Amino acid sequence: MRFGVALFPSKQLQDWVNSYRKRYDPHYSLIAPHLTLVNAFEATEEEAETIASQLREAVKNHEPFMLKTSKISSFHPVNNVIYLKVDPQEAITALHKDLNDLLESPGMQYKFVPHITVGQKLSDDEHWDVYGALKMQGIDHEEEIDRVHLLYQLENGQWTVYETFRLGKEAEL
Amino acid sequence: MRFGVALFPSKQLQDWVNSYRKRYDPHYSLIAPHLTLVNAFEATEEEAETIASQLREAVKNHEPFMLKTSKISSFHPVNNVIYLKVDPQEAITALHKDLNDLLESPGMQYKFVPHITVGQKLSDDEHWDVYGALKMQGIDHEEEIDRVHLLYQLENGQWTVYETFRLGKEAEL
Numbered sequence: 592m593r594f595g596v597a598l599f600p601s602k603q604l605q606d607w608v609n610s611y612r613k614r615y616d617p618h619y620s621l622i623a624p625h626l627t628l629v630n631a632f633e634a635t636e637e638e639a640e641t642i643a644s645q646l647r648e649a650v651k652n653h654e655p656f657m658l659k660t661s662k663i664s665s666f667h668p669v670n671n672v673i674y675l676k677v678d679p680q681e682a683i684t685a686l687h688k689d690l691n692d693l694l695e696s697p698g699m700q701y702k703f704v705p706h707i708t709v710g711q712k713l714s715d716d717e718h719w720d721v722y723g724a725l726k727m728q729g730i731d732h733e734e735e736i737d738r739v740h741l742l743y744q745l746e747n748g749q750w751t752v753y754e755t756f757r758l759g760k761e762a763e764l
Numbered sequence: 765m766r767f768g769v770a771l772f773p774s775k776q777l778q779d780w781v782n783s784y785r786k787r788y789d790p791h792y793s794l795i796a797p798h799l800t801l802v803n804a805f806e807a808t809e810e811e812a813e814t815i816a817s818q819l820r821e822a823v824k825n826h827e828p829f830m831l832k833t834s835k836i837s838s839f840h841p842v843n844n845v846i847y848l849k850v851d852p853q854e855a856i857t858a859l860h861k862d863l864n865d866l867l868e869s870p871g872m873q874y875k876f877v878p879h880i881t882v883g884q885k886l887s888d889d890e891h892w893d894v895y896g897a898l899k900m901q902g903i904d905h906e907e908e909i910d911r912v913h914l915l916y917q918l919e920n921g922q923w924t925v926y927e928t929f930r931l932g933k934e935a936e937l
Contacts, residue, residue: 592775599924602765602809606919613920620793623924636775740925746779747786751772751796752913752925 592636593744594753596629596646596690597622600658600707601734608675608709615673615710615721622750626658626677626707628687628739629696636743642694643741643754649693650756655737656682663709663725671718674706675730686739686758765809766917767926769802769819769863770795773831773880774907781848781882788846788883788894795923799831799850799880801860801912802869809916815867816914816927822866823929828910829855836882836898844891847879848903859912859931 599605608624634642659678666672677683687703690696710721738757742750772778781797807815832851839845850856860876863869883894911930915923 602916602918602924605924609918609920609922620922623918623922738927743775745775745782745796747782749782749793749796751775751778752928754911754928754930755925757927 592634593631594634594639594642595627595631595742595744595750596694596739597625597627597742598658598736598739599623599625600736604660604707604732604734608707611709611721611725615713615717616708617712618708618748621748622742624707626705629690629694631744632694632696639741639743639753645693646690646739646741646754646756649689650686650739650758651760653682653686653689654759655735656680656686656758657733658683658736660707660730660732662730663722663728664706665718665722665726666704667718667722669701671711671713671715672708673710673713673718673722673725674708677705677707679703679705690739765807766804767807767812767815768800768804768915768917768923769867769912770798770800770915771831771909771912772796772798773909777833777880777905777907781880784882784894784898788886788890789881790885791881791921794921795915797880799878802863802867804917805867805869812914812916812926818866819863819912819914819927819929822862823859823912823931824933826855826859826862827932828908829853829859829931830906831856831909833880833903833905835903836895836901837879838891838895838899839877840891840895842874844884844886844888845881846883846886846891846895846898847881850878850880852876852878863912 605624612619664676738755740755741753778797785792837849913928914926
């Protein structure tokens with residue numbers, strides 16, 4: 592089965608992103624707005640507990656951090672994906688590297704561009720229409736991220752959370 | 765915002781339940797198949813961390829337990845809800861009572877009938893058709909449950925996991 596690691600921003604930011612995903616993201620009903628830290632990888636249900644315990648240890652070396660967004664961007668021409676760009680500060684890139692090293696993740700063919708998808712699988716026309724309308728908006732937002740989630744995918748495509756991991760050494764207290 | 769506490773059964777059981785929910789449950793895309801332990805209640809995003817830390821402590825007094833299902837049942841005539849009945853053994857009723865006492869949950873107007881919803885909001889005709897077809901099936905299934913989840917609801921109705929809590933004193937090791 593397929594697993595992945597992601598973080599969910601605040602409800603406020605998720606609601607804002609969903610107001611666009613509802614129309615522009617076919618994955619809208621499969622998972623809440625998120626930032627992917629480890630791309631989907633294959634493992635068995637039996638392996639989940641081992642993976643979870645490795646992640647539980649690894650996140651202790653990463654303190655909660657501020658997630659900052661400033662603008663809407665696009666992966667065109669690689670993909671017609673419109674996203675909320677997240678500042679690639681040290682805390683998030685270090686977390687991404689650690690988790691991917693740990694899980695020997697194959698999802699490293701692209702440079703890590705931390706983002707929250709707003710629209711995807713758009714036709715070229717749709718892409719330019721939506722991107723044109725959205726990129727004028729400044730999205731100056733900042734919030735603390737203190738946890739990440741290991742998820743797995745059901746046969747219908749929906750993602751369910753297996754376990755949450757709170758960042759930082761103090762998290763167990 | 766609205767919070768709730770639920771457990772998710774194994775992927776195998778979720779996939780089986782979803783094969784029916786897809787057609788018979790309008791909440792199909794809002795949350796994965798689950799067993800509700802604490803009905804939806806109101807709290808602020810700021811209160812979430814306090815609630816989570818209370819739950820973190822409370823679940824230490826409850827060890828992982830076996831969840832057993834044996835048949836399909838219905839809440840008709842109270843509600844046209846068809847569900848997978850979960851044996852109300854001591855472990856799950858004690859967990860339910862503890863969590864509801866802790867959260868002063870208002871969702872106690874019904875006797876606790878542990879269940880996983882398969883279909884709901886059906887017309888009377890649909891209800892009898894589906895129930896008639898399903899109740900003949902024996903669903904003898906048993907699996908270990910070792911965690912529960914605090915969830916919150918987005919404006920679009922979708923539920924996101926705030927935190928998972930692993931049951932039992934040994935869970936932190």
